[in-house]
Structures are given as structure tokens and as C-alpha cells.
Amino acid sequence: MSQLAINGGQPVAPKGLRCKWPVFDVQDRAALLEVLESGHWCSVGWSKTFGSRVAQFEQEFAAWNGNAYAVAVNSGTSALVLALRAVGIKAGDEVIVPAVTFVASASAIVLANAVPIFVDIDPETYQIDPDAVEAAITDRTRAIMVVHYGGYPADMDRILAIAKRHKLKVVEDCAEGHGSEWRGTKIGALGDAGAFSFQMGKPLTCGEGGIVTMNDVRVRDACFSYANMGRSRDGAKYVHYVPAHNFRLSEFLGKLLSVQLTRLDDQIAVRHANGEYLAAELAKIDGVSALKRDPRITKRSYYFYFLRYDAAAWNGIPRDAFRRALGAEGIGLGTAHNQPLYLNPAFTDTGTWADTYGIEYPDYSKVTCPESERVYRNEICALTKDFLMHRENGDLILAAIRKLRANIGEIPVA
Numbered sequence: 001m002s003q004l005a006i007n008g009g010q011p012v013a014p015k016g017l018r019c020k021w022p023v024f025d026v027q028d029r030a031a032l033l034e035v036l037e038s039g040h041w042c043s044v045g046w047s048k049t050f051g052s053r054v055a056q057f058e059q060e061f062a063a064w065n066g067n068a069y070a071v072a073v074n075s076g077t078s079a080l081v082l083a084l085r086a087v088g089i090k091a092g093d094e095v096i097v098p099a100v101t102f103v104a105s106a107s108a109i110v111l112a113n114a115v116p117i118f119v120d121i122d123p124e125t126y127q128i129d130p131d132a133v134e135a136a137i138t139d140r141t142r143a144i145m146v147v148h149y150g151g152y153p154a155d156m157d158r159i160l161a162i163a164k165r166h167k168l169k170v171v172e173d174c175a176e177g178h179g180s181e182w183r184g185t186k187i188g189a190l191g192d193a194g195a196f197s198f199q200m201g202k203p204l205t206c207g208e209g210g211i212v213t214m215n216d217v218r219v220r221d222a223c224f225s226y227a228n229m230g231r232s233r234d235g236a237k238y239v240h241y242v243p244a245h246n247f248r249l250s251e252f253l254g255k256l257l258s259v260q261l262t263r264l265d266d267q268i269a270v271r272h273a274n275g276e277y278l279a280a281e282l283a284k285i286d287g288v289s290a291l292k293r294d295p296r297i298t299k300r301s302y303y304f305y306f307l308r309y310d311a312a313a314w315n316g317i318p319r320d321a322f323r324r325a326l327g328a329e330g331i332g333l334g335t336a337h338n339q340p341l342y343l344n345p346a347f348t349d350t351g352t353w354a355d356t357y358g359i360e361y362p363d364y365s366k367v368t369c370p371e372s373e374r375v376y377r378n379e380i381c382a383l384t385k386d387f388l389m390h391r392e393n394g395d396l397i398l399a400a401i402r403k404l405r406a407n408i409g410e411i412p413v414a
């Protein structure tokens with residue numbers, strides 16, 4: 001037994017975990033310089049014959065993801081707003097969304113002039129609970145926003161069946177899971193539209209950006225128009241059919257994404273293999289486990305790697321005392337987004353913004369999702385994906401957890 005680092009012992013990982021993100025090389029430099037020198041920095045005004053670099057990337061991403069079309073935009077949040085509007089969500093429509101996600105999933109619903117309805121998660125997967133979805137459906141429900149939280153695919157068999165039965169649209173928030181697969185199909189190719197983020201921490205990045213994926217050409221054309229000042233895809237530059245945003249992505253970022261995309265399959269394969277390894281090894285240690293392993297999930301890309309902490313198996317030591325002790329060993333664990341979304345001031349006090357939209361919202365201060373609250377309070381431990389690029393990081397994590405277990409009586413609780 002060695003002394004715990006939190007009590008003055010030698011840390012398991014004195015330099016922390018090896019993580020480098022984003023990844024780039026001479027190809028990325030050359031791509032950015034090429035756009036710089038071309039003088040074409042914006043996607044508007046390109047000849048229809050040759051298309052822009054953004055249009056080129058849209059084709060590449062759609063093909064990679066198994067979609068017919070994709071529309072690139074300036075953020076994942078913009079992608080979600082567009083996706084909702086393009087599938088036909090209208091003012092006052094209810095959209096069901098999990099309570100466990102990043103704020104953008106729900107704020108996009110508000111920004112699309114609709115009403116977020118929060119539902120609980122399945123504690124085995126941390127994903128939207130299909131039973132809770134079904135229970136939340138009213139005659140105003142028009143869509144389900146599935147979030148593949150942390151890159152773990154939600155139960156799309158049940159979600160798609162419920163949507164079909166109740167004639168609801170399915171928008172997939174894929175911001176955290178580029179390349180994750182459900183029964184061999186990539187997320188974002190399962191529902192009516194998918195929305196991805198390319199913000200810097202995401203599995204595919206250009207710093208800030210996003211994309212909407214779809215198979216219906218009408219959804220593609222609506223996304224294009226809402227992201228491009230209400231223009232039509234084939235129309236004249238100064239003919240505008242709807243008042244709309246400028247959500248466009250710059251040519252620099254379109255070109256950079258094309259280069260970054262060439263590395264993505266290899267990166268996902270490494271993360272997937274290392275994630276499987278870690279899950280198998282964690283299964284041998286009491287008191288911590290990976291999320292449920294579901295054979296229908298054929299690939300996991302990861303944004304977060306979640307550990308489920310079971311305080312009862314650690315003599316009641318609270319999760320945050322475990323995190324502190326592990327942090328001292330050089331393994332920093334977060335708690336992802338810290339609390340269910342509806343506990344944020346944006347929802348506990350809608351008085352500051354609700355008038356803008358002129359529709360009625362539920363009293364979110366009365367919402368309770370017991371599993372979401374319990375998981376954030378006592379259970380969830382999250383690592384961001386970058387550590388999964390190196391097998392030795394997994395070994396360090398396992399060694400540190402084993403050390404804590406061997407010294408369980410020495411973990412300071414306060």
C-alpha cells in the first residue's frame with residue numbers, strides 16, 4: 001500500500017494525463033494559407049460550377065456520415081436552431097429534450113420559438129429515457145430532440161418508434177458524438193435532421209462551427225435559406241424569401257474541416273478501442289463502472305468518457321471526495337455540465353426573456369427529473385475525450401483508482 005497523494009504520497013500520474021487537442025500538421029497550415037492567398041474568404045459568390053470550399057466540405061461530411069445532404073454553419077447552436085426550423089417546428093410547439101445535456105440543446109428550442117419540455121434520463125446510459133418521452137407527449141408536442149450525450153448513442157430504436165407512433169419529428173443533437181454509430185448507422189443519419197458542433201473540444205473541430213445533416217432535400221433547402229439571409233440555393237444573391245440569419249461558415253474553416261475530416265476515422269478507432277479496454281478493466285473494480293455496454297452501439301466516438309461512481313461501495317465516501325483524491329493522483333475528473341439544465345437561471349427564472357417570444361412556457365421551477373438530479377449530485381465523473389487517444393492514460397486511471405481502493409480508509413472525506 002502506498003500513501004495517497006492527497007495525504008502527501010507520490011502521485012500515480014505526476015504530470016497528469018497525456019492529452020493534445022486540437023491536432024494539426026503541415027496540411028492544415030497549407031489549407032489555411034491556400035484560402036488566404038486565394039482571396040475567396042467567404043462562401044458567397046462562388047461560381048455554381050466550382051462551388052465553395054464550404055460546399056465541398058458539406059459534400060464530404062454528408063458522404064462520410066451517410067446522409068444525402070449537409071449544410072455547414074457557424075456553430076452547433078445555430079445548427080440546432082436551423083434543424084428545428086427546417087423540420088417545421090413552429091411558434092409554441094413543444095419539443096421534448098433530456099434534462100442532462102449542454103444548455104444549447106434547450107436554448108436552441110427557445111430560439112426556434114418553441115417550448116422545451118425536459119424529461120429524465122436512463123441512469124444506465126445517461127441518455128434520454130424513452131418511457132419519459134412517451135409520458136411527456138401532449139397534443140402540442142411536435143418533436144423529440146435526442147441528445148447523444150457524451151457521444152453515447154441514445155436508444156434510437158425506441159425513440160424512432162415513439163416518433164412514428166405519435167407523428168413527431170426527431171432532431172438529433174450530435175454535437176458530442178461525430179462518428180458514433182447505432183446498429184452501424186452514424187448518428188445524425190437516423191432522425192429527420194442531425195446537428196453537429198465543430199467547437200474546439202469536439203471530435204471534429206475548426207475552432208467554432210457546426211453542420212446540419214439530412215436526407216430530405218426540402219430540409220436541406222430550408223436550412224440553406226435560414227442560414228443565408230433567406231436566399232434560395234439556386235436564386236439570385238439579392239432575392240430574399242424569408243427574414244433570416246447569417247449563420248454561414250467562412251472558407252478558412254470549411255477548408256480546415258476538410259483536412260481535419262481525413263484524420264477522424266483513425267482518431268475514432270483509437271478512442272473506441274481504448275474506451276472498450278477501459279470499460280472491461282473497470283468492470284473488475286468495485287465502486288466504479290462505465291456506462292452500460294449495448295451491442296446496438298457499434299461505434300463510440302466520445303466527447304466525454306463517463307465513470308459511474310457508487311458511493312455505497314466506497315463506504316459512503318461522497319463522489320467529490322473521491323474526485324479530490326483522484327485529482328491529487330494526477331487524474332482530473334469533472335462532472336460534465338454539473339446540474340440538470342432546468343436548474344439554470346435561464347429556466348428557473350424565465351421572466352428575464354420569455355416576453356421576447358410571445359408564447360407561454362411551463363413553470364420550469366416545478367420540473368423535477370430525479371435520476372438526472374441524482375446522477376449529477378452523487379454519481380457522474382467525466383473525462384474529456386482527448387485522454388482516450390493514448391492507452392497508457394487508461395492504465396494510469398486504473399492504477400489510481402486501484403490505489404484509492406487499496407487505501408479506502410485513508411481518503412479524506414471533508
Ligand SMILES: Cc1ncc(COP(=O)(O)O)c(C=O)c1O
Nearest residue numbers: 075076077102104105175197199
Ligand atoms: C450537447 C451539445 N449541444 C449543442 C452544443 C452547441 O455547440 P456550439 O458550442 O458549437 O454552439 C454543444 C457544444 O458545446 C453540446 O455539447
